[in-house]
Amino acid sequence: xxxxxxxxxxxxxxxxxxxxxxxxxxxxxxxxxxxxxxxxxxxxxxxxxxxxxxxxxxxxxxxxxxxxxxxxxxxxxxxxxxxxxxxxxxxxxxxxxxxxxxxxxxxxxxxxxxxxxxxxxxxxxxxxxxxxxxxxxxxxxxxxxxxxxxxxxxxxxxxxxxxxxxxxxxxxxxxxxxxxxxxxxxxxxxxxxxxxxxxxxxxxxxxxxx
Ligand code: PRP
Numbered sequence: 001x002x003x004x005x006x007x008x009x010x011x012x013x014x015x016x017x018x019x020x021x022x023x024x025x026x027x028x029x030x031x032x033x034x035x036x037x038x039x040x041x042x043x044x045x046x047x048x049x050x051x052x053x054x055x056x057x058x059x060x061x062x063x064x065x066x067x068x069x070x071x072x073x074x075x076x077x078x079x080x081x082x083x084x085x086x087x088x089x090x091x092x093x094x095x096x097x098x099x100x101x102x103x104x105x106x107x108x109x110x111x112x113x114x115x116x117x118x119x120x121x122x123x124x125x126x127x128x129x130x131x132x133x134x135x136x137x138x139x140x141x142x143x144x145x146x147x148x149x150x151x152x153x154x155x156x157x158x159x160x161x162x163x164x165x166x167x168x169x170x171x172x173x174x175x176x177x178x179x180x181x182x183x184x185x186x187x188x189x190x191x192x193x194x195x196x197x198x199x200x201x202x203x204x205x206x207x208x209x210x
Pocket of ligand 1 (some may be wrong): 009139140141142143157158159160161162163164
């Protein structure tokens with residue numbers, strides 16, 4: 001039986017919508033305490049995981065397939081097969097700073113303190129620009145960093161921009177655009193190609209119809 005890792009949180013509803021349309025028979029909801037749920041037709045098994053962990057479950061082979069944001073996939077640097085992007089979860093990974101002192105910390109001579117859930121991508125970004133920075137790794141509420149003077153900048157996901165505005169931050173630079181992506185474990189793809197291919201094709205079909 002194939003196992004699929006589904007991200008909880010803001011991508012969950014769209015993921016369920018598209019998988020339902022493609023006949024993957026996902027669970028009705030993902031905000032359950034139960035973390036392993038069989039598909040309604042009993043053909044598949046779903047794991048409900050934190051969005052940032054979905055690539056890990058797939059890379060390790062605990063799940064044969066899964067959905068994640070490209071941001072999480074690149075941050076985890078997971079080596080998985082990526083057969084298709086999915087039409088939801090659009091956002092961007094960006095550098096942001098307080099409204100009242102936006103430019104100062106991106107100057108080369110200053111080592112900014114950067115609060116982020118994305119230490120790998122943030123480090124890569126600053127290093128490639130020759131800026132040495134100090135990274136403060138958080139799991140959420142990253143926008144608090146500058147507000148409490150723990151950080152000069154943040155590197156975080158921006159979707160609507162509401163969280164930035166509510167916390168008087170402005171976007172300085174986009175690091176990468178992101179959206180949902182389908183992942184397949186490389187070994188599973190070789191071993192279970194006959195089961196996986198029809199699922200991928202069904203998803204491709206509903207995506208191309210819309
Ligand atoms: C993400 C991200 C921002 C926010 C951006 O956090 O870290 O805080 O969403 O979205 P917006 O531009 O639409 O306001 P999330 O809500 O996933 O929760 P978290 O802070 O617990 O990580």
